[in-house]
Amino acid sequence: MENLDRPWLKSYDPEVSTSIDYERMPMHRFLDRAAKKWPKRKAVIFQNWSASYAKLKHLTEVFAANLKKAGLRKGDRVALMLPNSPQGLIAYWGCLRAGGVVVWTNPLYMETEILHHFNDCEARFLIAIDLLWPRLEKLRAELPIEKYFFTSIADGLAFPLNQLYRLKTWREGNRPAIPFDNKTVHPFKPLMKGKDTYTCESLNADDLALLQYTGGTTGVAKGCMLTHFNLAANVQQCQAMLHELEHEPQTFLGVLPYFHIYGLTTCVNWPTSIGSTLIPFPRYVPQDVLKGIHKHRPTVFPGAPSVYISLLQQKNLEKYNLDSINYCVSGSAPMPVEYIEKFKSVTGATLLEGFGLTEASPVTHLNPIRGQRKFGSIGLPFPDTDAKVVDMVVGGEALPMGKMGELVIRGPQVMKGYYNRPDATADVLRNGWLYTGDIAYMDEDGYFFIVDRKKDLIISGGYNIYPREIDEVLYAHPDVKEAVTVGIPHEGRGEIVKAYIVLEPGRELTRSDVISYCREKLANYKVPRKVEFRTELPKTMVGKVLRRALRDEEVEKAQKRRERRKRKDD
DSSP: OOOOOOGGGGGSOTTOOSSOOOOOOOTHHHHHHHHHHSTTSEEEEETTEEEEHHHHHHHHHHHHHHHHHTTOOTTOEEEEEOOSSHHHHHHHHHHHHHTOEEEEOOTTOOHHHHHHHHHHHTOSEEEEEGGGHHHHHTTGGGSOOSEEEEEOGGGGOOTTHHHHHHHHHHHHTOSOOOOOOSSSEEESGGGGOSSOOOOOTTOOTTSEEEEEEEOTTSSSOEEEEEEHHHHHHHHHHHHHHTGGGGSSOOEEEEOSOTTSHHHHIIIIIHHHHTTOEEEEOSSOOHHHHHHHHHHHOOSBOOBOHHHHHHHHTOTTGGGSOOTTOOEEEEOSSOOOHHHHHHHHHHHOOEEEEEEEOGGGSSEEEEOOSSSOOOTTOOBEEOTTOEEEEEBTTTBOSOOOTTOOEEEEEESTTSOSEETTOHHHHHHHEETTEEEEEEEEEEOTTSOEEEEEESSOOEEETTEEEOHHHHHHHHHTSTTEEEEEEEEEEETTTEEEEEEEEEEOTTOOOOHHHHHHHHHHHSOGGGSOSEEEEOSOOOBOTTSOBOHHHHHHHHHHHHHHHHHHHHHHHO
């Protein structure tokens, strides 16, 4: 094995072990352990509904038994299209307990995305929010799903809010008429009822727990095969690096979507392992989140810079008491220093920046909870996580400190590979190392800094967006001759999508036309926010559009705007 220098070890907090004696176990054991140790402690609070750890465990056992009766076999794929909610938590833990492989799916996905997602993973069961029925009904003949289970937000509420919600949706005409036949289309609530309980005893740590979809480092969405041990190892690494949080009960704010691996690990898996109370939010509405913080007094707030910044920009921020928050774990994009300082002044919280990717369950780096936190750095590799910077063309040996190259990682949290894609797997997993596609460097203390992306991935508000997908949608428009999309700098969201379009001769389109067209084909977060029409696009000698040149133009514009603001302020 390569003799790797690990300067980050000397930068760890004294309490952090350089290596962990991992417990190799199925993920639901973390919930079982929490229920045994803290049976009466609140596991989840959602509006006027709550459950202790003992109750949550029991609900997942009943859920698993009913899935088993419905025909679930060990290893079957169960797709979840659910917002952050009690139903999402029960379905997740229940599916794992039953021996199923969970396929979390973004409820915002449009038809083409759903078709690819479910057919690629060969999902047998789908558990979804009822509002998605009109979209899914049209696709049933083209999907592999054998049984559908639909829930309403009301199913996660207690009386009287559950009845009031049903009445409200009925009056507004927003309650889909789902043709439940209890053969292929079923209501969700019966899955939580009954006396029988079940736990798949043949599960082991190396079995698949998740097929978590990502674009990987390039191209169409691929299913990352994450085992129970991959997820359990990442949980135990989080426990080690964030050692202070185990000393007393914590309350976690669940704003990050559970269908994203970052949200699943930091807002469900890890907090459950330390017996925390979860406060799920079905969608991010700044005023609702501020009210929720004021009311529930959360102590830990995993998030993304775009979330923290948008809260700071609320006009009535001073109305709410946010000083219960002790720690924020920030990922997906760098947090501007001025906002880190402002957020700390408002909340008193320590904001810890880190890094991860779906292929690594996802967290690989984090700034220490007590030690030096370097602005702009993703921090130190987790225990048992090796990281190095290698040549962007040939890979191989580690480059010297301060030298930029591709960040590569190895550790127990790294996936088995991409589902049914051996070539794509071989491209990113080489000699035990995961090639991230991110350009980075390491300093003398072992802190890593992301400089740029090797590929053209756009990260907007914490979402990974692959511009080629948007390009193809735009090219399909009859009035579009050429199109390319890039991520351009944005203070609040990190990046936003901008489309550059060359029209067919004699054709006319407006910005609104383009955006409306994209909204019909793409999830909302992928829709371009800016559109620029040009007579031609910059290209290489062989005709390839220079996406990077367009981005460089936008970076230069943003820099000039900052300089003008600075001169004005001075």
